Amino acid sequence: MSALPLSGVKVIDLTRILSGPFCSMILGDLGADVIKIEAPGGDSVRKQGHMVEGLSWYFAGFNRNKRSMELNLRAPEGIAVLEHLLADADILTENFRPGTLEKMGLTEAHLEQINPDLIVVSVNGYGSTGPYADRPAFDFIAQAMSGYMATNGTPETGPLRTAPPITDLVAGLYAALGAVAALRGREQGGPAQRVEASMMMSMMSMLAYLSSNALATGRDPVPTGNDHPIASPYGLFRASDGDIAVAPSTEVIVRRFLAELGLEHLLSDPRFETNALRLNNRVALNALIDAALADGTQDDWIARLNRAGVPCGRVQSLTEALTDPQVAAQDMVLRVPHPGRGSVGMTGFPIKFSQTPLGVRHPTPELGAQGPEILRATGYSEAQIATLIARGVLGNGNEPVG
Amino acid sequence: MSALPLSGVKVIDLTRILSGPFCSMILGDLGADVIKIEAPGGDSVRKQGHMVEGLSWYFAGFNRNKRSMELNLRAPEGIAVLEHLLADADILTENFRPGTLEKMGLTEAHLEQINPDLIVVSVNGYGSTGPYADRPAFDFIAQAMSGYMATNGTPETGPLRTAPPITDLVAGLYAALGAVAALRGREQGGPAQRVEASMMMSMMSMLAYLSSNALATGRDPVPTGNDHPIASPYGLFRASDGDIAVAPSTEVIVRRFLAELGLEHLLSDPRFETNALRLNNRVALNALIDAALADGTQDDWIARLNRAGVPCGRVQSLTEALTDPQVAAQDMVLRVPHPGRGSVGMTGFPIKFSQTPLGVRHPTPELGAQGPEILRATGYSEAQIATLIARGVLGNGNEPVG
Known part of the structure; x- marks a missing residue:
């Protein structure tokens, strides 16, 4: 060596x-x-x-x-x-x-x-x-x-x-x-x-962008917890046995996410056609997504969505993370x-x-x-x-x- | 150069x-x-x-x-x-x-x-x-x-x-x-x-210590927000015009903090003699501290306590931080x-x-x-x-x- x-x-x-x-x-x-x-x-x-x-x-x-x-x-x-x-x-x-x-x-x-x-x-x-x-x-x-x-x-x-x-x-x-x-x-x-x-x-x-935007606008960001201030859908969603975190980063990936759930038609629904509309109608959209996810487990959806190129994963406790197979690898x-x-x-x-x-x-x-x-x-x-x-x-x- | x-x-x-x-x-x-x-x-x-x-x-x-x-x-x-x-x-x-x-x-x-x-x-x-x-x-x-x-x-x-x-x-x-x-x-x-x-x-x-302790004990930490899991007093306290964050890191500094507030006698109170007791009686202790802080402003207390070697400061919004004099310096x-x-x-x-x-x-x-x-x-x-x-x-x- x-x-x-x-x-x-x-x-x-x-x-x-x-x-x-x-x-x-x-x-x-x-x-x-x-x-x-x-x-x-x-x-x-x-x-x-x-x-x-x-x-x-x-x-x-x-x-x-x-x-x-x-x-x-x-x-x-x-x-x-x-x-x-x-x-x-x-x-x-x-x-x-x-x-x-x-x-x-x-x-x-x-x-x-x-x-x-x-x-x-x-x-x-x-x-x-x-x-x-x-x-x-x-x-x-x-x-x-x-x-x-x-x-x-x-x-x-x-x-x-x-x-x-x-x-x-x-x-x-x-x-x-x-x-x-x-x-x-x-x-x-x-x-x-x-x-x-x-x-x-x-x-x-x-x-990062929090300070860039604050410098550009002179306004403070509002803390939004697990919701993304400017992206929807994004956050924690409910599979049959627990939550999964999903973060589609572009319009292309939003489409892939909804397509995997059999919800691609929502993108021509007047409530959800654009990110701005989806932000305004976040509660309704999230409910439809949760309903679609209810027929599969966390593991099923995480594997399926990642294969489709949609960033997603489990909210792991620290002991879960420390024993995660990727962490071991x-x-x-x-x-x-x-x-x-x-x-x-x-x-x-x-x-x-x-x-x-x-x-x-x-x-x-x-x-x-x-x-x-x-x-x-x-x-x-x-x-x-x-x-x-x-x-x-x-x-x-x-x-x-x- | x-x-x-x-x-x-x-x-x-x-x-x-x-x-x-x-x-x-x-x-x-x-x-x-x-x-x-x-x-x-x-x-x-x-x-x-x-x-x-x-x-x-x-x-x-x-x-x-x-x-x-x-x-x-x-x-x-x-x-x-x-x-x-x-x-x-x-x-x-x-x-x-x-x-x-x-x-x-x-x-x-x-x-x-x-x-x-x-x-x-x-x-x-x-x-x-x-x-x-x-x-x-x-x-x-x-x-x-x-x-x-x-x-x-x-x-x-x-x-x-x-x-x-x-x-x-x-x-x-x-x-x-x-x-x-x-x-x-x-x-x-x-x-x-x-x-x-x-x-x-x-x-x-x-x-850091969250993973060290989780590995050592096999147990997950409980999220504690602004309270420190193993130190008291610690956290946000109330001056006359707003909160200040105070973090005394050792027994010596706890004593200095309480002494500045005229509360040094609390360290011989059976409720507050040790960190373990203070953790159990956190609510009572914090109320006494808040009462003592009420006669001064954030700026007063922050200057005084820092001079006494007690780490403390203001919870600044992002725009406040970006215009802070230390940030400028x-x-x-x-x-x-x-x-x-x-x-x-x-x-x-x-x-x-x-x-x-x-x-x-x-x-x-x-x-x-x-x-x-x-x-x-x-x-x-x-x-x-x-x-x-x-x-x-x-x-x-x-x-x-x-």
Whole structure:
């Protein structure tokens, strides 16, 4: 097998919680050597979510393909270790509040001195400039501030938070993309530079035609829940044993959909001849469609309609999705053997590479487990390492630091 | 200014609608030369969404930093032009249904023959292998199938589609990341390879602790709307002139929040001493918080609480978000002068590079406007170009093809 896309890249990772660790995990998944520097006691997510054999599967799902070093960065010796590691790193990732790195002494000038080739990647809430730069960040707030919540929901619910921490994840994904792009630029003769993505701005870039239309008209969209604001038929319809989601995207596909149901004649009914008419008469049309669907099961209709080129599917619960045969075929649920913790479930790799498929090279590390070996490999003597451990600066992977 | 991160990279872009054009726009934003090949009549999104001076701002927002060539790929001469362009390209992007490229004669073997260094990037609905590979894709269906819809909403609404076409966008973003990573790998001596991201699998990777917990327990999450399933206080609270969103992420921050409200004593009230107790007594606690907030405005409380380190903010409508001062400071709304179409509004660049800031180098192209000049630059004679136009294979940027 060929080397992975980011093979040979060294990442020093100061991130914790979610947005930053997602970014650095993606870099690790792509082949980088990611050294996760954890404060004494470790990333707080180690203790969050459902635990199995003492391991948080939530933490595990965001920290595979990393090695862990437990390091006290409040001690000057800890900063010295970090600076030593940064001297030959390619990328530093961090998701502190803007200004925190500088307070640790890692100013732009000092980092440039330590390693002029270092790319510094930051994930934060609002960006490092502007009136909200200093505000503490949290997904729920970024969902609210970005206008996303106001588009999610129904007229009855009003603005609605979405359950996954989507702004953390989208910002982490943009930051990973920025990191790889900056690396490529540097390797082709461009500058080593700072890269930043924020939760609020990342989410604002994901509002697609909602923001285009709002900018063009000055008007806000009305949340429409499962109905499409400008397409009919579209939505959830009722087969004999449950709902199916159907989304005919063009007039041609609307015709195919109705033809499969034996309802093609509706397209010459004055109520339903055009999309605009069908929007006005949505309730009547949907009732006719539901009646036609009642003689077949979800599975029957989903197979038939997909064969006819009509996008449709089941509204799956999360556990249904996780056991879906397509998900299995795409290796999107992994069971990763973890020494002493059993086999850990996590979602897989959404980017598929034909020649260098991604995999779990390191299971999620125990807190500080690789700290001593990492220092050994970068020239620290056994005596130096022992001193750092004895002074409570470095974790040994077994006992708590300090 | 230094060269952009993807400067010198040539992308031949066969994508249309949304997921693929988002991917190729990101590559263009990062500095690649993106040649958008459009079928006669153009990308259907050119006619969707709100039009201003004849231009769809939705289309404009997904196709800046590209040049357009209108080319009939149903004609053998059109395929010959495409093959000529691919011969010295770095990346081919496409979002057809799996197998379509092959039906056009662009099999893996043939592409390898044309250009062994070509990276082929595909965005699709479900992945190119597995039982659903041939199904037509659509965002609503991918939201439904991935389990995402089942986590969005409230117990009253049931599974709820989210308004932005989030699965298109997340898949496009992953595909762009995969493209840049594969390019970097190739430039460092790795293989030119195929890269793929699908809407369903990309969305499945974004469910974070919801999927971790579902895998660990075998149980589905219950949609909780704006309440956090495992944290209290958290959610929307009522200031004198409207709601504020508050998300204290740790016990320390819960204490700061209540202290700012003069309610710190509640933490020694037997109903509210721990997060578990507060979850059980959420209604009572929220009422006490609302009462304390009633003596200040949204703006007052948001400023005060943020200063105290408590993540909070306003639930902004989309037009409020688009005119937010932080959004302005981050240049997240652009007004791009477009010849003959006025100044076009679109969201900006969520990735910030310190040395090579991104910008709009090409406004969204008119259909086919750069086709002739692109061919001229790659060695086609004026006579050859005129013949292609006369035969209805190539658009001239003015009249319809064919």
